[in-house]
Ligand code: PLP
């Protein structure tokens with residue numbers, strides 16, 4: 001007997017799901033690729049969905065790349081995806097500032113990668129910090145004073161493999177001392193596939209560091225935020241009930257879809273195992289689950 005409320009995707013239910021959905025929102029890592037390795041059967045599946053007239057959107061919490069850099073990654077894996085179809089948490093951070101009319105004369109301090117700096121620039125904002133501050137060190141001696149830019153009006157925190165005490169002090173001072181300075185987190189994922197073979201600490205740990213020093217909670221712009229879902233809805237004007245969110249993580253992807261009333265499909269090709277899904281302590285149940293997205297292709301063409 002099944003220990004979960006959700007249905008395994010099957011020959012019987014896949015047709016109905018496809019017929020009733022106009023857009024598929026795909027999470028990337030664990031669904032399309034794992035690290036830098038393409039997951040089996042992905043190109044055929046995406047092609048089939050496109051041929052059926054489905055709108056495809058790719059939503060990744062990984063903030064290390066810009067939309068353009070992500071589009072290159074898709075192309076290098078043999079999948080044709082345009083920049084406009086990609087919604088990375090780096091882009092979401094820039095769009096949050098844009099939508100909320102952040103003054104372009106103010107600066108944005110970045111604890112994170114080049115992807116965030118690039119998206120800020122494309123949106124007309126000045127990002128400082130980021131990779132440039134990766135090699136900076138602090139002087140912890142008597143009579144030294146750490147200076148920070150008073151014109152910083154927002155701090156954006158994402159995955160940062162080069163996080164250091166300099167960046168922590170810089171971001172903390174901006175949030176604590178610059179009046180009205182906002183604290184944005186690209187995402188709070190516990191882990192990320194920084195390499196193909198292992199999981200690594202995700203942006204959640206960098207965000208937690210700044211929460212700890214400022215005693216403030218961030219505005220999260222990636223999955224499962226309502227900001228990103230509302231942004232997508234305005235962009236595509238498709239009712240959420242006609243969208244299906246496909247992802248491998250329960251507390252980001254499935255929650256993101258569920259909160260908005262989207263259909264949801266969990267794939268077991270990433271961080272969630274069937275035993276985690278069925279564990280009594282798990283309260284996030286997708287509508288459907290399957291091993292990997294190529295099952296959609298196989299079940300339709302059985
Ligand atoms: N954050 C980091 C640093 C990652 O490396 C990854 C996956 O590789 C993610 C987040 C999750 O990305 P996605 O939302 O595409 O699963």
Ligand code: CA
Pocket residue numbers: 027028029030031247248249270
């Ligand atoms: Ca994922």
